Amino acid sequence: MHNLHEIPVSSLSGVGKVKAQAYANAGVYSLYDLLYYFPRAYEDRTNIKLLRDTSPECKSALLLTVATEPRVHNIKRGMSLLKFRAFDDEDTCEITYFNQSYLKEKFPIGSVFRFYGRVERQKNKYLLNSPAAEPWVETIQPPPFFSVYKLTEGLSQKQISQNVEAALVLAKESLPDPLPEEIREKYNLCTIYYALKEIHFPTSYASLATAKRRLVFDEFFFFATALSSSGAKTIKHTAPPCTDSDISALLKLLPYKLTGAQERTISDIAADMAKREPMSRIVIGDVGCGKTVCALAAMYIAVKNGYQAALMAPTEILATQHYHDLSPIFEKLGISCALLTSSVSAANKRKIREAMTSEEKSRRLDVVIGTQALLSDGVEFAAPGLVITDEQHRFGVNQRALLSERNKHTHVLVMSATPIPRSLALVMYGDLAMSKIDEMPPGRQRVDTYLVDESYRERLDGFIKKQVDGGGQVYIVCPAVEESELDEGEVDMSEIALYGESLVKKEKPKLKAAVKYAEELAVRLDGYSVAFVHGKMKAADKDATMRDFSMGKIQILVSTTVIEVGVNVPTACLMIVENAERFGLSSLHQLRGRVGRGSRKSFCVLVNGSEGRLGDNAKQRLTTMCNCYNGFEIAEEDLKIRGPGDFLALSGNSSIRQSGSLDFNLASTCEDTEIMSSAFTASREYLKIDPTMKNHPPMKQAAERIFKMSGDIIN
Ligand code: ADP
Numbered sequence: 075m076h077n078l079h080e081i082p083v084s085s086l087s088g089v090g091k092v093k094a095q096a097y098a099n100a101g102v103y104s105l106y107d108l109l110y111y112f113p114r115a116y117e118d119r120t121n122i123k124l125l126r127d128t129s130p131e132c133k134s135a136l137l138l139t140v141a142t143e144p145r146v147h148n149i150k151r152g153m154s155l156l157k158f159r160a161f162d163d164e165d166t167c168e169i170t171y172f173n174q175s176y177l178k179e180k181f182p183i184g185s186v187f188r189f190y191g192r193v194e195r196q197k198n199k200y201l202l203n204s205p206a207a208e209p210w211v212e213t214i215q216p217p218p219f220f221s222v223y224k225l226t227e228g229l230s231q232k233q234i235s236q237n238v239e240a241a242l243v244l245a246k247e248s249l250p251d252p253l254p255e256e257i258r259e260k261y262n263l264c265t266i267y268y269a270l271k272e273i274h275f276p277t278s279y280a281s282l283a284t285a286k287r288r289l290v291f292d293e294f295f296f297f298a299t300a301l302s303s304s305g306a307k308t309i310k311h312t313a314p315p316c317t318d319s320d321i322s323a324l325l326k327l328l329p330y331k332l333t334g335a336q337e338r339t340i341s342d343i344a345a346d347m348a349k350r351e352p353m354s355r356i357v358i359g360d361v362g363c364g365k366t367v368c369a370l371a372a373m374y375i376a377v378k379n380g381y382q383a384a385l386m387a388p389t390e391i392l393a394t395q396h397y398h399d400l401s402p403i404f405e406k407l408g409i410s411c412a413l414l415t416s417s418v419s420a421a422n423k424r425k426i427r428e429a430m431t432s433e434e435k436s437r438r439l440d441v442v443i444g445t446q447a448l449l450s451d452g453v454e455f456a457a458p459g460l461v462i463t464d465e466q467h468r469f470g471v472n473q474r475a476l477l478s479e480r481n482k483h484t485h486v487l488v489m490s491a492t493p494i495p496r497s498l499a500l501v502m503y504g505d506l507a508m509s510k511i512d513e514m515p516p517g518r519q520r521v522d523t524y525l526v527d528e529s530y531r532e533r534l535d536g537f538i539k540k541q542v543d544g545g546g547q548v549y550i551v552c553p554a555v556e557e558s559e560l561d562e563g564e565v566d567m568s569e570i571a572l573y574g575e576s577l578v579k580k581e582k583p584k585l586k587a588a589v590k591y592a593e594e595l596a597v598r599l600d601g602y603s604v605a606f607v608h609g610k611m612k613a614a615d616k617d618a619t620m621r622d623f624s625m626g627k628i629q630i631l632v633s634t635t636v637i638e639v640g641v642n643v644p645t646a647c648l649m650i651v652e653n654a655e656r657f658g659l660s661s662l663h664q665l666r667g668r669v670g671r672g673s674r675k676s677f678c679v680l681v682n683g684s685e686g687r688l689g690d691n692a693k694q695r696l697t698t699m700c701n702c703y704n705g706f707e708i709a710e711e712d713l714k715i716r717g718p719g720d721f722l723a724l725s726g727n728s729s730i731r732q733s734g735s736l737d738f739n740l741a742s743t744c745e746d747t748e749i750m751s752s753a754f755t756a757s758r759e760y761l762k763i764d765p766t767m768k769n770h771p772p773m774k775q776a777a778e779r780i781f782k783m784s785g786d787i788i789n
């Protein structure tokens with residue numbers, strides 16, 4: 075038995091140092107990697123054309139008979155051409171191969187080949203350069219599909235095919251199936267060997283579909299498996315019990331009464347924190363439902379019981395806003411609190427870190443608020459009690475492992491504003507206790523949503539003025555300045571790139587470049603204060619602008635999606651989304667949630683910038699936004715429109731994809747929600763019986779491979 079993980083590609087004949095490096099550049103090191111280096115497309119060579127019906131733009135399949143004996147012409151030192159002619163029913167064509175004189179014997183006069191290549195025309199001649207060629211015998215016809223691999227420099231299609239073929243020979247004997255037979259049988263799946271063979275060398279459309287189904291199933295199955303096994307470990311640790319959960323002093327300081335849902339959530343949290351076992355809870359609730367106050371209560375409880383708390387936000391803006399909102403309340407409660415972001419000076423950072431670790435209680439900092447980036451590396455606590463992660467749309471297996479590893483002895487609370495479909499919630503948060511805030515604070519109104527196009531521009535300007543004249547504030551969101559240079563902190567930009575890509579090809583919309591747009595708007599709306607924030611601004615400038623906006627000094631804020639997450643400005647009453655067709659449903663929903671946070675009647679206007687060429691999916695998204703106001707319903711719709719692979723790769727788990735730890739290789743092209751559900755169920759059922767996968771080691775190995783995680787995280 076060989077272990078294909080341990081056999082380097084360089085062990086294959088024809089793969090030397092240079093080729094091995096080329097493979098490494100494509101992320102392929104072992105034979106196992108090679109087998110999972112799936113084709114990016116397939117050529118269908120069954121559509122055979124006559125020479126005269128071909129077009130030089132695309133490759134065609136041709137059935138040609140060799141007419142002349144191949145001749146080798148030596149043109150320069152070390153350079154040769156092999157030439158011969160071949161014909162179909164109507165025309166003749168000249169075929170040339172470069173530096174492949176050894177092919178001379180392959181093409182005897184009168185033999186028939188299926189050629190595949192680009193036919194060029196020169197005057198009245200047809201030319202075919204270095205086409206693929208397969209002998210054509212009526213009885214044994216060559217396979218219909220040919221794999222097309224993504225190439226890196228130094229690799230050819232042919233090379234990869236040959237190497238994969240060789241690897242498959244070994245795999246036949248030594249590749250254990252990561253799914254046990256009972257699962258394969260129950261879910262009607264082929265073996266892994268068959269799947270890999272057919273994905274690389276399909277013998278028919280049906281067999282290719284069978285193979286793909288199996289491999290997609292695996293991706294979902296191991297995604298679910300790795301997620302559940304990475305969470306399982308936290309339970310063994312202990313955390314400080316916080317038994318004093320009287321928050322009445324805090325409640326007195328709030329200008330409002332808690333909603334029923336908030337009360338329930340806070341009492342869930344208090345009950346968890348009173349235990350010696352670490353809390354591991356997620357609070358899910360639509361934007362604006364009031365999650366922050368639940369976090370506040372949790373931090374208060376931790377500090378009240380003598381421990382420290384940290385609140386991590388995904389962006390500087392959000393961390394700063396939390397600090398500004400919460401620190402006055404903390405102050406009244408006699409709780410010390412600091413803000414830790416990249417704009418804090420090094421000296422102050424050091425001071426904060428010292429205060430966090432101070433053994434002396436009077437000098438010790440109780441609460442620190444900051445960005446995830448800063449808090450997740452290098453902050454030590456003298457008396458760790460609670461870690462809260464806010465706006466966790468980007469919750470992946472790695473973050474999860476990090477959290478539980480680093481904060482072995484703290485309670486952990488995660489807050490998510492991304493309503494996710496039930497089927498996914500079960501997998502992603504199945505092992506976390508969940509509190510759902512399904513009730514909005516009183517007095518909230520529906521944010522009426524309209525879809526308009528360029529012809530409404532003038533009326534839209536008028537509407538902006540009307541809102542501002544009435545004391546309201548306006549957000550205008552444009553797609554990123556330059557898509558290719560997205561900022562990390564910007565949530566869901568990957569999603570925009572996705573739709574963007576498909577739209578650029580199909581619809582080529584004019585993009586509102588945010589900078590230019592802000593300038594033009596300032597001219598059109600002379601006398602109003604317009605400001606601009608984008609992802610590439612310095613954090614300090616961005617924060618200053620955001621603060622001015624939230625204090626009402628700025629009336630109209632043009633931005634890229636940096637405002638998407640969490641920002642709270644109660645007087646904002648109009649959200650305009652330019653090129654709305656480029657945003658995904660969950661982004662649009664998040665953006666709409668920025669307005670309607672106060673008592674003012676609020677609106678969301680989606681501007682379709684595609685000039686009438688709206689794709690079906692985009693149309694469906696925008697209509698959904700106008701008709702649907704419930705985040706969970708929108709999430710279900712999003713899953714339906716995008717399909718599970720895309721949905722997972724780009725919304726709930728963008729971090730997984732970004733960190734490269736999970737590539738939904740084939741699943742990202744899967745539109746079938748059924749198969750995802752089956753795979754999730756299968757994983758759950760299996761782990762119930764064998765949680766550590768000890769009965770089937772290949773399964774454990776596959777789960778680890780998908781997440782490229784070390785064995786000590788999954789155990
Ligand atoms: P999110 O869940 O999106 O984080 P926030 O916690 O930022 O929402 O709350 C949104 C707004 O609602 C804030 O201005 C907050 O003060 C307000 N709010 C929260 N809870 C209540 C409540 N029970 N009654 C009235 N307003 C509330």
Ligand code: MG
Pocket residue numbers: 365366464465640
């Ligand atoms: Mg929030």
